[in-house]
Amino acid sequence: MTNAKLLGDCWRIGGRVLMEKKEDDEVVVEGGEIRRYLEEVMEEKAGEFRRNAARWRV
Numbered sequence: 001m002t003n004a005k006l007l008g009d010c011w012r013i014g015g016r017v018l019m020e021k022k023e024d025d026e027v028v029v030e031g032g033e034i035r036r037y038l039e040e041v042m043e044e045k046a047g048e049f050r051r052n053a054a055r056w057r058v
């Protein structure tokens with residue numbers, strides 16, 4: 001959770017996908033959710049992520 005918080009909310013170079021919890025405490029990410037996130041990253045937020053990653057690069 002800490003890495004997701006830093007990448008998504010603080011550094012703004014990543015995001016989160018929605019996970020579903022199954023009956024036996026198994027966590028699953030559906031294929032449609034992965035597709036949605038990849039489309040968002042590749043189209044809408046690609047420039048923002050690149051600029052922010054370049055800013056944090058040492």
